[in-house]
Amino acid sequence: MSLAALNDIEDAIKATKRFLTPVDRVRWFRLAVVMFFVGGAGLTFPGAPTTSFGGDTDPTEPTPGGPAGPDIAPELTPELVALILGIAAVGLAAFLLYSVVGATMEFAFVAALRDEEVRLRRSVGRYWRRGLRLFAFRLAVWVVAITIAAAILLGVGASMGGWPPTVWNDGTILAVVFLAIPVLGVGALFLGTLLGFTNVFVVPVMLAEDRGVLSAWRRFWGTLTDEPLEFVAYLFLSFLLGIGVSMAVGFLLVLLLIALAVPFLIVGAPIGFALAMAGGNTAVGALILVLALLYALLVFVGALLIQVPFQTFLRYYALFVLGDVNPDFDVVPDARAAVRTDGGDEGDDRDGTSGVAAESDDGPDRPGDGDDSGPNDRESGGGDWNVDREDRDGDDDRW
Template sequence: MTWYVVDALDKAFGRTKKCLFEPFDFWKWMKLVIIVMLIGGVGSNFNSGGNNYSSDGYNLPESGTTDSFTDVFTGFVDQIPTDPGMGLIIGIIVLIFVLILFFSYVSSVMEFVFVESLVSNDVRFWEYSRRYLRKGLGLFVFRILTGILLLAIIAIIALPFVLPLIGSSSENYVDVMASNIIPLIFLLISILLVTAIIGGIISSFINLSIPVAIYTESGIFRAFSNVFRQFRKDWKQIIGYWFGRIVLGIAVGIVVAIVLLIVIIAAGLFILLVDMLLYFALSAILPGSDTIIWMILAPIILIQVIIFIFLLAFITLPASVFMKYHMVTFLQQWYPDVEIPVFDMQQIDEELY
């Protein structure tokens, strides 16, 4: 039996080399780096940890007066903070939440832009971004729904352990916690393990669905359904794909980590040396003016940090491109009904025939 996850390695490596190095194009790299950074940006995960509702802080009416809606409403209104500082904090929290949602949507759009750029070997940032605004919105909504699903699974797992704590009084709450400490540890491990497995499986199906959505001109929901239907037909290859991608990800991660460590040490020492020389030079020119010296050095250090971040992103780019090409190449073999027009397909056909 031929394993597509293994067969895809050579072709993915060749496509990565042609895309990035034949020929080398700095601005092409720069656009791909920006796309990859936006994909991995803020807000890819949703956390409802702040949605903890409790009645302890409200002046709820005692039993026998539950029909007094006015008292309940008044007690609730009295608890709304009127401190301007608290309002500012709430405003900042809302702003952060909105930014998380915005960058999550941008990340979803960039997923399509990245695939289209690599398949065509032609990076058109703004054109592809406009083209996939709607599909990106569908992916954004789909990810929210899958996040809610994961939270529901976590709640189902945790419910048998949390109910005794909720039912306990404040006096014996510590005793209940102490007696359940070992089950709670196992609960946490179970939640992390189940969430990681289910989240990884869903993420794998979503990544495979993105090219399907592009080249079958369908939405992400329909594409996900088609991928899952294909999985039911040929599930062995997907199981092999999951294990193969884990091994491949570890191998690529080790190589990238080694290269990054070398670059970080070398570039970090060089930047530190340059900043020290600048500091001593400015100290000699402006003796006793530390404030002015740091006003000069601060923007220089900021520019160095930005350049350093882009340098690291440039180094990790080939790994991201290779992993995406490997996924696309696997998908071509595993789901032949979807015609993915990779830029080198004509050349491959000519070599075969």
């Protein structure tokens, strides 16, 4: 028996080549924005140095026989507390906004591969409600997972060392720590699979049949249980492909770091040396800071652009597998037909004159695109709703 998960890898490569070539810088940069939210980058909040407000010795107490040290402990004033809470609130709001936009971009990514056109502004306007639902689902899954893991660990610790955890001895703490390794490992595996399948399989079902997250999961669950071997094979192969993609991206990123560093050194070193000889230490510092920020920005953008073909391939692969297992969920019929008839080289007239009706940016929505679809759109499946393709050369400046 031939598995779609095995056969679709080559088709996904062809579809990626068809979608991304010839290189269109507008399309690539729009996809780079999608990568920032979906697959190419994320928000990290590195831990800040902590200030000690207590301990075995009082930092304000002078050392016997020595001079009194300066009082460096900050005074916890109401203004400082308000500042800390304000910073925390802004950080939380930024993280929530990033997460909601990231969930919305999952739909924008699939829609871009379906329409073979990247329309960020239109996609955000159409899919933000679904993005909110997807974000709420992700948040609920995380809360439930953390609650279950905490209940297991605290329950085992309480049965061994009593309650509260402050009375646990070293043996109990060590046992809980060792137990946390398999619990968190299994939890991470389950959580990654659940949320990963939601992104690559359930989101397309939501688009194809205009469903919510739970309804789409129930709809997809029947296909998952009917063809478990397909999805197990996909899970294994996507894991291997993910390793290969990570290695390729890492190699290209190293090349990017070196390639960008050379012109910065060639230009910045002589200028910095000349300023240093002139006694402009402040100017040298400012120059180094500006160059470092510019270098970091270029590396960041370059890293996102590097991700574009790899993440596009991985998502095409998942969509091809989904559509082959259940044709009702096929959201990329144009790409599928093109790569399986002529390899994707000539299956699409990219100047918009192939005889297929073009649709403007503000034209009618496809079934399942918006939240105001008619009642007959829900079960339309993957039939012919994706036949009309937008003019590739029209409104390229619109987001």
